[in-house]
Amino acid sequence: MDRDYLWVGTDKGLNKVDLHSPNASIIQYTAGDGLGSSVINTICVDSPMVYVGTPAGLSYFDETKVYSSDYCRLTWLDISSSGQSLLRDTNHLGLSYRQNNIRFEFVGISYKSAGNILYRYRMLGLDTAWKTTKEAFLDYPTLPSGDYELQLTAINKFGTISRPLSLRFGVSTPFWRTVWFVTAVFLGVLSMTWLFVSLRIRRIRRVEKEKERISQRMMELEHAALQAQMNPHFIFNCLNSIQQYIFNQGRFPGQQVHLRILQTDPGQLCTARARPSSLCPTRSAICQAISRWKSSDLRKKWTTLLTWTPAWTIMPVSFRRC
Incomplete structure (x- = not known):
């Protein structure tokens, strides 16, 4: 202890502690400053002289002649x-x-x-x-x-x-964190989303149109089926009228006329099988009825096969055109 300074010796050098300094500044002296060794065994201060005992011997110096600062x-x-x-x-x-x-x-x-x-x-x-x-x-x-x-x-x-x-x-x-790249990715994602939504909407509309077309086709088929179911009844009624007309002539009492309708290709002609005979007075009447029938829309879907059978004989007659 020397006035306002405390001298402390350690195995890493001699330390001079300023007790009046706010931060208790310390100045250290080691072998690099001229001491025999950095290991300090004893200290003796006789102002201004300082004696230091080290394993390498006794070292002493005048503290007033030691610079307390150095250029850094x-x-x-x-x-x-x-x-x-x-x-x-x-x-x-x-x-x-x-x-x-x-x-x-x-x-x-x-x-x-x-x-x-x-x-x-x-x-x-x-x-x-x-x-x-x-x-x-x-x-x-x-x-x-x-x-x-x-x-x-x-x-x-x-x-x-x-x-x-x-x-x-x-x-x-x-580059993937730059503004232009983020903007490009955003615009790309937005474009892909718009394209996906547009394609989805277009597909939905196409499916709806296909459903409407199928529904319309089914309605047409149902209408055609109903019309096909109604046509035979109409034809049978016409043929019954023809048969009644034959009977009303009264020329062949007790005879029977059998009329059949067969569904065939639309392009075939109306065919009736029998052998020509002078005993067929109703041929012209039947031909007129068939002509009226062939001129109607039913001719496109049906072909008529007529068989006239008298009670006492069978006389097939072939009609190519009436």
Whole structure:
């Protein structure tokens, strides 16, 4: 204890503690400053002389003649990314998104500090808080896209702060995160959605039209079926009228006329089988009825087969045209 200072010896050097300093500043003396060893065994202070016993012997010095400060200078050693040095051009430093790693190497020069230098740094764009380290390098293995600025200072053991170093650089944005790519993807998705909806609506409309066409066709078929069911009754009624007409002539009492209707191809002619005979006085009447029938729409779907059978004989007659 010497006035306002407390001398403390450790195995890492001699420490001078300023008791009246707000932060209790400490000045350290080691073998690099001229002591025989950094391991301090005993201390004797006889102002202004300080005697220090070390394993290497006795060391002494006048504390008034020891400089309590030293010049501190900070400089870059190397700046690299993916093993490639970038120190030659730091004014326009930029990294691609594939090589978003960077390593800074630097050194603080203070001869009397003997390497006992503290570094303060912060990376703006990533963090705004100041951090400290005794390592002479900073390594950022993965940086997101953006703009950054590294601020760095060195402090020697006397508390002297170096001139700060500042370096600005940027990491490029991947193309899939750019505004134009996102806009293009959005427009593409919007177009695909519109196309899908349009095709879907068109398909639904086509299905509805097909359903309407099938429904219309079914109605037509049902109508045709109903018409086909009604036509035989109409024809039978006509033939019954013809048969009644024959009977009303009274020329062949007791004879029977059998009329059959067969469904055949529309292109066939009306055919009646029998052998011509002078005993067929109703032939003209039957032909007139058949002519009227053939001129109607029923001729397109039906062909008539008529068989006239008298009670006492069968006389087939073939009618090609009536």
